[in-house]
Amino acid sequence: MSAAHIIARSEHTLSRSQISENALKVLYRLKNAGFEAYLVGGSVRDLLLGRKPKDFDVATDATPEQVRQLFRNCRLIGRRFRLAHVHFGPEIIEVATFRGQHQGEQGDERQIVNGMIVRDNVYGTLEEDAWRRDFRVNSLYYNIRDFSVVDLVGGMEDLRQRVLRLIGDPETRYREDPVRMLRAIRFAAKLDFELAPETAAPLHELGHLLEGVPPARLFEEMLKLFMSGHGVKTLKLMREFRLCSYLFPQTEECLEHDHDSVFAHFIERVLENTDQRIAEDKPVTPMFLLASFLWQPVQQLRARFIDRGMSKSQALMAAADSVLSGQAQRVAVPRRFQTAVKEVWQMQDRLENRQPKRSLRLVQHPRFRAGYDFLLLRSQVGDADPGLAHWWDALYHASESERDKLVESLGQGKRPRRRRRRRAKKSD
Ligand code: ATP
Ligand code: MG
Numbered sequence: 001m002s003a004a005h006i007i008a009r010s011e012h013t014l015s016r017s018q019i020s021e022n023a024l025k026v027l028y029r030l031k032n033a034g035f036e037a038y039l040v041g042g043s044v045r046d047l048l049l050g051r052k053p054k055d056f057d058v059a060t061d062a063t064p065e066q067v068r069q070l071f072r073n074c075r076l077i078g079r080r081f082r083l084a085h086v087h088f089g090p091e092i093i094e095v096a097t098f099r100g101q102h103q104g105e106q107g108d109e110r111q112i113v114n115g116m117i118v119r120d121n122v123y124g125t126l127e128e129d130a131w132r133r134d135f136r137v138n139s140l141y142y143n144i145r146d147f148s149v150v151d152l153v154g155g156m157e158d159l160r161q162r163v164l165r166l167i168g169d170p171e172t173r174y175r176e177d178p179v180r181m182l183r184a185i186r187f188a189a190k191l192d193f194e195l196a197p198e199t200a201a202p203l204h205e206l207g208h209l210l211e212g213v214p215p216a217r218l219f220e221e222m223l224k225l226f227m228s229g230h231g232v233k234t235l236k237l238m239r240e241f242r243l244c245s246y247l248f249p250q251t252e253e254c255l256e257h258d259h260d261s262v263f264a265h266f267i268e269r270v271l272e273n274t275d276q277r278i279a280e281d282k283p284v285t286p287m288f289l290l291a292s293f294l295w296q297p298v299q300q301l302r303a304r305f306i307d308r309g310m311s312k313s314q315a316l317m318a319a320a321d322s323v324l325s326g327q328a329q330r331v332a333v334p335r336r337f338q339t340a341v342k343e344v345w346q347m348q349d350r351l352e353n354r355q356p357k358r359s360l361r362l363v364q365h366p367r368f369r370a371g372y373d374f375l376l377l378r379s380q381v382g383d384a385d386p387g388l389a390h391w392w393d394a395l396y397h398a399s400e401s402e403r404d405k406l407v408e409s410l411g412q413g414k415r416p417r418r419r420r421r422r423r424a425k426k427s428d
Contacts, residue, residue: 100124
């Protein structure tokens, strides 16, 4: 390796004290067993930018089997890419063996179908490994032997310029793995980097390649796109580069015809809210995002079913099934989330048609909180009555006697019209 590519410890800012203890343990044990061991990828990139890494990935010349022999707490995973996961309680250190370009001894270790890499288990050297990574800023290696950073592809230069640039010919790299298009958007949003022009240009044309990506992988990627704290910017970029229709075709269709912008505002509020919760370390769930992204599609289909003579609740269930199964063809949404999404939608009707006895039961419902949060966000964009959201909030926080009063204000089991109900509440 040429010295020109090695940045000595005194020339960079990445310090061992910023690396997780478990990652250090893995690096040292590999080194002490005579293997090469580097921190690589997002953790090196983020530390050099002064950001806190999400996780720590290690690259080594040890094979997955050799890694397993060094760590008791190790599991080998993946078929497409065979990797070792070293477990330390909740923290997992991912250890990948250097990948090479040449054909494997058995000949079937690297498989390319229609330009797409479907299997890549040919091992190689660090030099080879560096060139098959996606972006230049993701291909920096921190060497545990002398604490230097190895930069074979120009990643340091891109970090300085705050630009995201694919390694190699962009179109070929996107065809090899179309998920790199989503990764480009995700990192641009997360790091607040510009996409290099030649990295950005093919995005407009190649979105359709995402149709060849297994829906289960797109679900994983969707979580990273919208649940990493930069959802608002991510959606903006996804739409700008015309990629949204490949993950959320029904949502994109509604957004394109959203003349009063209520739906666009609603989704933006939901993403703002999610981003803020993540910034505050509060829990978030993909169920809520899915319920929001598909809210307008389900409402529109429901209206059509009602026109055809279905009852309101029948129409909701039929529309929900249709919209969710359409969505699952693109992004595999696990069943439990689909069920929860339906419950949040059903809850909207129950929250809007308040009935005395049922109201008290509803606040005990396990999905009440999510349903109420959903109603609140709807009310903030003019899609629901803000007074309604306040009333439920009051009921939720009320003591038992206060609850009875609030419920009595609804009348004796009759369903008064909304205007009368509100007047009644004020005179309490
Ligand atoms: P994050 O902060 O989201 O963890 P990351 O850059 O670490 O970002 P990972 O998905 O954890 O992303 O991947 C680790 C590294 O593996 C990347 O930095 C990159 O070098 C390489 N990599 C991951 N996915 C791909 C891909 N689809 N094509 C090429 N290289 C990839
Ligand atoms: Mg990572």
